[in-house]
Amino acid sequence: MAERLVVIGGDAAGMSAASQARKRRPVGDLSVVAFEKGRYTSYSACGIPYWVGGLVDDSSELIARKPEVFRDDFDIDVRTRHEVVDIDLDRREVVAVALDEGRREVREPFDQLVYATGALPIHPPWAVEGVRGVFGVQTLDDGDALHAWLHRDPKPKHAVVVGGGYIGVEMAEAMINRGLSVTLIERGAQPMSTVDPDMGKLVADTMRTLGVDVRSGLAVTGLDHRDDVVSAVHTDQGSIPADVVVLGLGIRPNTALASTAGLPLGPTGGVRVDLRMRVIGKEGVWAVGDCVESVHRVTGQPVHIPLGTHANKQGRVAGINIGGGYATFPGVIGTAVTRVCGLEVARTGLLSREADAAGYSFVTATVESTNRAGYFPGADPMTIKLLAERGTGRLLGAQIVGRSEAAKRIDPLAVALWNNMTVEEMVGLDLGYAPPYAPVWDPVLIAARKTVDALGVL
Amino acid sequence: MAERLVVIGGDAAGMSAASQARKRRPVGDLSVVAFEKGRYTSYSACGIPYWVGGLVDDSSELIARKPEVFRDDFDIDVRTRHEVVDIDLDRREVVAVALDEGRREVREPFDQLVYATGALPIHPPWAVEGVRGVFGVQTLDDGDALHAWLHRDPKPKHAVVVGGGYIGVEMAEAMINRGLSVTLIERGAQPMSTVDPDMGKLVADTMRTLGVDVRSGLAVTGLDHRDDVVSAVHTDQGSIPADVVVLGLGIRPNTALASTAGLPLGPTGGVRVDLRMRVIGKEGVWAVGDCVESVHRVTGQPVHIPLGTHANKQGRVAGINIGGGYATFPGVIGTAVTRVCGLEVARTGLLSREADAAGYSFVTATVESTNRAGYFPGADPMTIKLLAERGTGRLLGAQIVGRSEAAKRIDPLAVALWNNMTVEEMVGLDLGYAPPYAPVWDPVLIAARKTVDALGVL
Structure with missing residues (x-):
């Protein structure tokens, strides 16, 4: 009987692992099932700001490979809109629910498991459940929702972006390009704290020149809403009108399932893996992408740097190893580039x-x-x-x-x-x-x- | 008394050496005299094709530092239009002639000597002395002459570029941009032999698309002229009309003086230097820039790769060492970039x-x-x-x-x-x-x- 590989998460990392393993092992030797909670596989989350900003015409352009391509060309059984709700390491099976089929339960046994659940946007305490017009931009579904919101009637006019990291500054620019008025709220002394303050100032000054109302040293305290739609953002220094709010507060490894199943988490909150992307101490379990922590080659310390380029490399490494080859992920040095204003x-x-x-x-x-x-x-x-x-x-x-x-x-x-x-x-x-x-x-x-x-x- | 530094050649390499040495040693400690045969110092020879092609408006833009800047800001006694005709290592003096003063002879004693004479375009046997309209493009004076020729009345219409290396292909493009018809003659199987044939083919195909008549496997045998002006290029496969000819046959180290003075030359024809840019076996004599040979770090073999970036680094290294510091030039790996068509x-x-x-x-x-x-x-x-x-x-x-x-x-x-x-x-x-x-x-x-x-x- 073929060995069974189950992949949790159908984005870059998971599907790279799946397709690399498949390339090295035919169907009779390895069966591959991939569960994806959303509707899409292998897309470029990093492209979302450009799609929202109008530089890219259609979200479908961000998709590298559709589920049917994996099915037809790779013999990978991709099940979208399936949420994995449990990993049973003793029985070696995962439990998923089919979201579009009344949460029908599916049990899938595995010999090899790839955990590739990605990351989740950090939702602050003030982000009231049920208020519409507040968006993270981590998944293509998030992007779809925001894009639709920007095109509703009447169109939103006042955007508030909370958080001045990469996603925050990119989204601020995207909404300026869409013709909205944009306020960027940064709790720290300055947005773009991903570079030193003297370098970040060059960026903040330019953002202001282009019309972004950059406000630093400001903490959001709550939201106002009217008919369940956001209408203002409250801060410790007054209120700012808003009919769309984008959360750019960073993301954290999506490890709820891993944690319940007893996979080891490191100090950064990511799943701990070795050089070959094996989860430490868990035979036949691999983890890749935005849900794991990596080693910083300069400090030797664990870091969580969620980036598509790392996710792809890690997926390839796990896939080669599952496929019977040998590959390692050598760690990261924190390289990042962005275009803003x-x-x-x-x-x-x-x-x-x-x-x-x-x-x-x-x-x-x-x-x-x-x-x-x-x-x-x-x-x-x-x-x-x-x-x-x-x-x-x-x-x-x-x-x-x-x-x-x-x-x-x-x-x-x-x-x-x-x-x-x-x-x-x-x-x-x-x-x-x-x-x-x-x-x-x-x-x-x-x-x-x-x-x-x-x-x-x- | 101050130590005396004499520099032969006032372009990038020589003037980098001169200014680095000066920065480290005041006038009372080191006097610096630089002889330059041409009218210019420290210019970008690599910029000549873009000036001839009309992308850069004026040749003066190619000059990084004028002689008067060296004189006024660096206390370097730059003497342009002075050709050094002899190096007397025993008496430790150089003999120069002032080209604009009836070749008046000047003798200049030195303690330290920097030999930075650059390179000379290879003049083929068929390039008849006295025929006008045939140009190398190694110095800014060469570029000036070609530029003036392209603007004479009546304007030249048919250019032939001989040699398909960097300078050849860049000059072919420059003349297409000037509206001339251009034939590029390459003796080998294909121009752009600075990359592998499969990669070079991509370039040759594009050049043809833009209208350059690329002819490969063709040897030039002679020139025709009318009233001392070039009128055609003869090849082993017929004649090509031409009213301007550009030589892109490569360049060789300019070592006539060095050779006469007994400086050691290597197998590439360049002056032999050590890691600190000291001429091998000649105390107090340094050589830098296009006239020297370097070590290729991959093969360990000597190579002659004339490029402004090496010239500047080598000049800096010699200048630091003459100035009492310690620096080495670690060799080259043959990196080169160009833009063509x-x-x-x-x-x-x-x-x-x-x-x-x-x-x-x-x-x-x-x-x-x-x-x-x-x-x-x-x-x-x-x-x-x-x-x-x-x-x-x-x-x-x-x-x-x-x-x-x-x-x-x-x-x-x-x-x-x-x-x-x-x-x-x-x-x-x-x-x-x-x-x-x-x-x-x-x-x-x-x-x-x-x-x-x-x-x-x-």
């Missing part, structure tokens, strides 16, 4: 506050340069900030804010950091140079030079 | 023929991907080819051809290669992901995956 923002490694928290003694250097040779048409300014450890000179982190061809310059920095390069070694790097693509000293190299100067080692 | 072309490491010549056993993999998420506006196709060593899986080389946001993706590949990463390790790299900047699997990672498959190690 015409700016490109990027980071890798540790921010200043993270390097402080990890106990590093370090220097920083910030440089202004351009994406192309200064004389070349389309040359735009770019700011790069580097952190390097005192004593060793090792690169600890990098941040970039620019207008064009800036964000992906984080990649050579990420590879340098991945390989524990010192900033002095980096000055010698043979990066691509031609006037349409870089000044003769690439901004990355200029930043490395200035950081060497800051270390005072020459 | 709307394509971005990039490479790093070894091409297939170079890997063969170096005796490597290797696999290649070529992938098609996009610069952005497929659903994101502006997503353009991109082809990436990787070479990896059999057995070790080490990355040996990478090539990219794409339409936008493609060329600089060579940088993370270059840093990975610099650090001797295997393609299997590269699959795990934490590169920046967001829909405006990459598919969820960055093209670089997809290429690494396919190369792992080609190695058959999983």
Whole structure:
């Protein structure tokens, strides 16, 4: 009899694992069933802000592979609108309910289990159940609901975005593009706390220029509603009218099921896995994607960094291993890029506050340069900030804010950091140079030079 | 008395050395004299095709620092239009002639000498002395002359570019942009031999689409002229009318002076230097820029790769060392990027023929991907080819051809290669992901995956 693989969660991580395993083991050797609570599989949640903002025409474009493709081309039995409600590790079966069939119960036995439930938006205590017009943007179903809300009659006019992280700033821009008035509420001193404050200020200033009412140091205390529809957001500094509210308060690993089943959770709240994506101490159980925690390669500490690129890599690794191969997920270094209000923002490694928290003694250097040779048409300014450890000179982190061809310059920095390069070694790097693509000293190299100067080692 | 530094050649390499040395040692400690044969200092020769093509308005924009800036801000005695005609290592002085003063002779003693004479375009035997309308494009003076020629009355209409390397293809595009008919003559099987033939074909096909008459496997045998002005190019397969001819046959280190003075030359024809840019065996003599040879970090062999980015780094290294600090130039890995006919072309490491010549056993993999998420506006196709060593899986080389946001993706590949990463390790790299900047699997990672498959190690 074929071995039975059950996958809980049909997005990137789960379906990557399923299809990798399938590629290596035919149907007679491995049967694969995947349960997905929503209606979609393998979609780009990261694309939701662009769809809501009107840059992408239809949510279907965000779907990499539809359930029928998995069924027809991969012989994977995908069951959408099926919510798994229990994992019984002793009997080795999962219990699911078919949401569109009166919650009919389905029991599915497994030999191998992939837990890929993703993450959930953090719902604050003030987000009253039953009030309409308040949205997370974690799943494509969330995005569908928000998109429909923005097109209701009469159209919403006043958006409040709560939280100034990636999703918050991207959604603020999306709604500005939709013609709404937008207020962004950030509890901290400044939105975009995913970069150092001096770099985040460049972003906040630009958001204001484009018309986003950025309010920092403000705590939301409650909602007002009229006929069950949100009408205002209350804060500790007054009320803000709102007919649509977007929650950008971050997300947390979706581990309710895992927890009940006794899967180990780490300090970040994510499922604990080893290098091969096996759940620690649970034979034949794997976990991948936004529900797990990873190791940060710089600090060696566990981190929860939910990103599609990690989810895909982890799914591939689990799938190769389930398929009888050998693969490992080597951890993360915190690389992230985003586009907001015409700016490109990027980071890798540790921010200043993270390097402080990890106990590093370090220097920083910030440089202004351009994406192309200064004389070349389309040359735009770019700011790069580097952190390097005192004593060793090792690169600890990098941040970039620019207008064009800036964000992906984080990649050579990420590879340098991945390989524990010192900033002095980096000055010698043979990066691509031609006037349409870089000044003769690439901004990355200029930043490395200035950081060497800051270390005072020459 | 101050130590005396004399620099021969006032472009990027020489002037970087001069200004770095000056920054570290005040005038009373170090006097600096720089001789430059031409009228300009520190300019971007790589920008010449864009100026000739009309993308850059004025050649003055290509000049990073004018002689008077070096004089006024750096106390460097720059003497333009001075040609050094002899280096006397025994008397430790150079002999120069002032070109605009009847070749008046100047003798300048030195304690430290920086040899930075750059490179010279290869002039083929058929390039008859005295025939006007035939141009190299190595110096800004060359560019000035070509630019003036293109604006003479009547304007030239038929351009022939001889040689299909970087300069050749860039100049072919520049003249198409100027409205000339352009024939590109390449002796080999295909232009753009700076990438593998399969990748070069993508470029040649596009050049043809834009109207460049690309002729391969053709040898030039002579020129015709009328009233001392070029009128046709003769080849072994017939004549091509021409009223302007551009030489893109490559360049060679400018070492006539060095050779006479007894400086050691390597197998590539470049001056031999150590890691600190000291000329081997010659105390107090340094050489930097297009006139030297470098070490290729992959093969360990000497190479001559004339590029502004190396010249600047080498100048900085020599200047720091002359200034009393310590710096080394770690070698090159052959990274190069160019834009031609709307394509971005990039490479790093070894091409297939170079890997063969170096005796490597290797696999290649070529992938098609996009610069952005497929659903994101502006997503353009991109082809990436990787070479990896059999057995070790080490990355040996990478090539990219794409339409936008493609060329600089060579940088993370270059840093990975610099650090001797295997393609299997590269699959795990934490590169920046967001829909405006990459598919969820960055093209670089997809290429690494396919190369792992080609190695058959999983």
